[in-house]
Amino acid sequence: MTGRMSPNLALNQMVDRRRAAGESLVHLAFGEARLPLLPGLARELAEGAHRTAYGPIAGAEPARAAVAGYFRRRRLPTSADQIVLAPGSKALLMALQLAVPGDVVLPRPAWNSYAAQAGYAGKHVIGIPVPAACGGVPDPAALRLAVLAAKARGRDPRLLVLTLPDNPTGTLAPPALVREVCAVAAAEDLVIVSDEIYRDLVHDPVATPFLSPAEVAPDRTVVTSGLSKAFGLGGWRIGAARFPGTDSGQRLRDAVVAVAGEVWSALAGPMQHVAEYVYAEPPEIQARVAAGARLHGAVARAVHDVVTRAGAGCRPPTAGFYVYPDFEPVRERLRDNGIGDSAGLARRLLDDSGVVVLPGHLLGDDPGGLRFKAATSLLYGDDEQQRLSLAADEPARLPHLSAVLDRLAEAFARLTAPATRR
Ligand SMILES: Cc1ncc(COP(=O)(O)O)c(C=O)c1O
Structure with missing residues (x-):
């Protein structure tokens, strides 16, 4: 064992x-955002209680459409068929590690579950120090060198996980740095997983602008997100992923849905009802x-x-x-x-x-x-x-x-x- x-x-x-x-x-x-439950959320959960069927693996269309709307309001054109819902983004991150072959590149330090999940997926971890100014992304020059060195050693780095904003440093990589890291990922043909679960918790969005790798490298970036942090619903286990709209993006989505079908079947129906409400972002x-x-x-x-x-x-x-x-x-x-x-x-x-x-x-x-x-x-x-x-x-x-x-x-x-x- x-x-x-x-x-x-x-x-x-x-x-x-x-x-x-x-x-x-x-x-x-x-890292739990412990805040009092909003009355509207309790109401939505009760209203969703009748949803007892398994439903589609990726989630029912109305909930996926609400998530697509959330991304569209953040400069990312998205249709409902690019979205997969799951019981927490952690499950999606694991499924992505299982669906993408090869080894994984992580910033160092990084949220502890990425490396543990890589172990379960049989992947080798290549950890790259983060820059002095912020965490969540590797230093771009060190990234290129480490990927080349890993390939020379017979490793097969294919997946790069970024955390924007970052856990553990509580910082956000600035747009110029995101562009540099995306350029290295493109040159070395890495799939980017951009974990954006803290995206809505930038303290001062004017002073600290957010650029998603999915805007810079749309064909190779999967964004993961969820309601655990900004919406304080960790225990309700609601996560979502946005896949590229390209053919290869849809193949990756299908591979993740295949894992989901064998592991969690679907996000619980009442939680999909909650997701539909929250992702529509009412006042x-x-x-x-x-x-x-x-x-x-x-x-x-x-x-x-x-x-x-x-x-x-x-x-x-x-x-x-x-x-x-x-x-x-x-x-x-x-x-x-x-x-x-x-x-x-x-x-x-x-x-x-x-x-x-x-x-x-x-x-x-x-x-x-x-x-x-x-x-x-x-x-x-x-x-x-x-x-x-x-x-x-x-x-x-x-x-x-x-x-x-x-x-x-x-x-x-x-x-x-x-x-x-x-
Ligand atoms: C960086 C990061 N990604 C993902 C997660 C997992 O969140 P979820 O509750 O959606 O599984 C966490 C929770 O601690 C996190 O800090």
């Missing part, structure tokens, strides 16, 4: 167990997405302030709800406290301060690095506190948020404090 439980899900369950035993933990290791949904993006930005920036004040380097977050600090600038002080790698750093934060983070090596990063991912979206508190946070002009000043930010500041200060003061 092979396989290890997904580390973020495993940490989440560990937190639940220890909290149930009375421990107070600050949980930064799970209630637009307002929530905008408020969510504002809140995520404010809290991610506040956590960024905390880690940089503790001496870490960290890309300023511009999208989603993550920061990816690097404690390299204070390596010596950490070494004096017995911390020399990302596993040790995460362990110390948990043992000394009850702060749970995902160490960088679990995201493909160098185990000797002093980096971790902190998801900031679980800090918003219970239902009522989430409502207050969404409505606040300066959410980080609310008592429940400022208290947890203070606790984080103390935790990070403790990492670098002289041993006698710890």
Whole structure:
């Protein structure tokens, strides 16, 4: 038997167990956008309950048409037959890895499931460092060299996964960089999977323009998306993929639908009803997405302030709800406290301060690095506190948020404090 439980899900369950035993933990290791359920969504789910049939594997036409409309409003001409719905985009990402032969190229660091899925698909992973300015895409020059070197070694890189905006760095690759990466993918004949599940959570869309690889390289890009992040519906498991409108795009779509037919059959009928409603983007949904993006930005920036004040380097977050600090600038002080790698750093934060983070090596990063991912979206508190946070002009000043930010500041200060003061 092979396989290890997904580390973020495993940490989440560990937190639940220890909290149930009375421990107070600050949980930064799970990328869930926890916000109160909108009344319209509960209504749609109830209305969809009668949909008990399996239905078409790719999803029923009205739901696929709604997803196509969502992409058309984002400069991507799309028809319903380019869309496949699934129980979460994770399932679609796995099906894509199974449907495209050869090896997979990933940014390093990257969301942990890509490499794990590659393992199940029997693929070799070629990890390429991300640029200094942002994550989610490999450095283009390093990408070209690594692909050529892999081919020379007899590897067969065929698939390039990009994350726009990125988990774990909370940043978005700028358009010029997207164009450069697409040019390398075209030159080396790589299929691009552009994971755009955080697309609607850019904190300031004017300051941080979004360019999809599907606009630059339409014939070779599959976009994956879903309702888990911007729409806060992770547990409802609604994902979608948009395939190129070309013959080869339709062949790839058919290959993914073939996998789907043997694994999940179809997205659950009631969830297709919800998808049809959300992807049409009525005002209630637009307002929530905008408020969510504002809140995520404010809290991610506040956590960024905390880690940089503790001496870490960290890309300023511009999208989603993550920061990816690097404690390299204070390596010596950490070494004096017995911390020399990302596993040790995460362990110390948990043992000394009850702060749970995902160490960088679990995201493909160098185990000797002093980096971790902190998801900031679980800090918003219970239902009522989430409502207050969404409505606040300066959410980080609310008592429940400022208290947890203070606790984080103390935790990070403790990492670098002289041993006698710890
Ligand atoms: C980058 C990225 N892609 C995909 C997913 C999976 O989302 P879904 O809930 O659609 O399976 C996640 C969730 O953590 C994610 O962070």
